Amino acid sequence: MIKKTFNRLGLLSVFMCVLTACNKQNDATTTEAAASTPATTAHSGLPVYRVATLAAFPPFVQRDGRGNPIGFDIDLLNEIGKEEGFQLQYKMQLWQGILEELNSNQHDIVAAGVVVTPERQKLYDFSDNYMDTKWALVLKDKTAEGKPPFKSFNEAVRASKVFTTEYGAAGQATLEKIVSDNQATMINSETPYLEIANVLNGKADAAYDNARVLEFYVFTRSQDPTTKMYTLIDPNSPVNQFSFAVKKGRNDDLLNKINSGLKKLKDNGKYQQIREKWFGKSN
Numbered sequence: 001m002i003k004k005t006f007n008r009l010g011l012l013s014v015f016m017c018v019l020t021a022c023n024k025q026n027d028a029t030t031t032e033a034a035a036s037t038p039a040t041t042a043h044s045g046l047p048v049y050r051v052a053t054l055a056a057f058p059p060f061v062q063r064d065g066r067g068n069p070i071g072f073d074i075d076l077l078n079e080i081g082k083e084e085g086f087q088l089q090y091k092m093q094l095w096q097g098i099l100e101e102l103n104s105n106q107h108d109i110v111a112a113g114v115v116v117t118p119e120r121q122k123l124y125d126f127s128d129n130y131m132d133t134k135w136a137l138v139l140k141d142k143t144a145e146g147k148p149p150f151k152s153f154n155e156a157v158r159a160s161k162v163f164t165t166e167y168g169a170a171g172q173a174t175l176e177k178i179v180s181d182n183q184a185t186m187i188n189s190e191t192p193y194l195e196i197a198n199v200l201n202g203k204a205d206a207a208y209d210n211a212r213v214l215e216f217y218v219f220t221r222s223q224d225p226t227t228k229m230y231t232l233i234d235p236n237s238p239v240n241q242f243s244f245a246v247k248k249g250r251n252d253d254l255l256n257k258i259n260s261g262l263k264k265l266k267d268n269g270k271y272q273q274i275r276e277k278w279f280g281k282s283n
Contacts, residue, residue, distance in 0.1 A: 048087040049254065051077065052107040055092040056193045059216045059278040060113030060242075063092075072278040073111040076130060077244065079270055080261030094190060096168055099124055102247045108254060110245040115170040115210060117240070125250060126243035127258045131275075135171050135237035136211040137163075138218060140199055141228040153232040157182055160205035164189050164198045170240065175208040192217070200227055210240065212279070 053061045053069050061071035069090050081088050091107065098110055102124055115133070116126050137156055141149060150156035157178060165175045167188035179186045187204060189195040195207035196217050207214070214231050221227035246255055265271040 046085055046087050048089055049081075049108040050106075051088050051090045051109045051111050052098050052101065053090055053092055053110070054095060054098075054112045054191070056191050057095075057113050057213065060213070061092075061111070072131075072274060073113060073244075075274045075277070076262075076265070076271070077109070077111050077258075079265055079274065080258055083261040083264045084257040086257065095166060096190075099245060102245060105247070108246065109258075113210075113213065113242055114245050115240045116243050117170050120170075120245070124245045124248050125255055126245055127255060128262055129241035129243050130262060130271075131212070131242045132239050133210040133212045133242065134239055135174065135208065135234045136214050136231045137206045137208055137234070138196070138199060138214040138229050138231050139206045141225075141230050144225055149230050150232065153234050156206060156232050160184060162187065162204045163206050163208055164195050164204040165208045166190070166192055166195060169209065171208055171210065171237075174234075174237065178208070196221075196229070199229065208234075212242075 053073065055069075056062055057071075059071055060073045061069050064070045069092055074090070077088060088109075095112070098112060099114070099120065101107060102110060114120075114126075116129065120126075137153060137160075139150065139156060139160075143149065150159065160182075162185045163175055163179055164187045165172055167190060172188075175186060178184075187198065189198055189207070192207075192209055192213050195204075195209060198204040199207050211231060211233060218229045218231055221229060244258055246258075262271070265274075
């Protein structure tokens with residue numbers, strides 16, 4: 001049975017007491033508020049592109065102490081803008097509708113750890129890929145309660161009754177099939193942060209999302225036994241790619257600029273520096 005339950009932002013105060021180890025920058029109470037940052041360059045006469053992003057999808061994007069977006073995607077796109085001579089104006093919003101608004105000209109670029117799928121390629125255009133990922137489950141480590149971690153993805157699936165993922169995310173269809181095949185239940189979360197909250201507070205046994213994001217949360221909470229978690233890679237999941245998204249059939253050179261700048265950053269070593277800053281040297 002698949003039960004879709006939308007989390008309400010009004011419950012976030014409850015989640016905060018569970019996630020006391022969470023950095024204030026990632027506070028889920030800020031995910032719905034929109035904010036803009038100044039253009040990344042101060043030169044007049046340069047084109048300005050509107051970028052839609054998220055408030056909490058680390059390490060791809062999150063808020064700094066002043067409420068401005070930071071993260072891997074932000075650093076990467078800012079450097080591309082410097083290479084190609086354009087400015088950027090950011091707006092943070094929820095995931096729902098963020099891609100659809102490209103085709104209604106509400107923004108020019110989506111930079112939010114967007115996974116490329118065949119379905120999305122029919123609706124939007126994408127830059128060259130800048131990173132890949134597989135999909136995984138994240139579960140609470142209950143070793144301190146005398147329950148050892150599961151040894152495999154399939155073992156964890158069989159033992160779990162309630163799963164969660166971000167509503168509308170690329171892995172939702174896969175999780176729906178897993179849930180159906182195992183006669184389990186699925187609840188939807190508005191952000192990955194709330195996926196983690198649902199697992200830690202016991203509302204879900206496991207969350208399903210892309211491994212890059214889940215591993216970040218596992219790492220940042222690994223020192224606190226009350227928030228310690230672990231991931232198990234889905235052996236059947238494909239390798240997906242991350243890209244920047246633009247309007248389908250856009251008739252200017254924005255996509256070419258993004259691809260050109262990305263190539264320059266990979267060639268001059270700046271891409272690797274940004275990657276190591278947010279993911280470490282081992283990733």
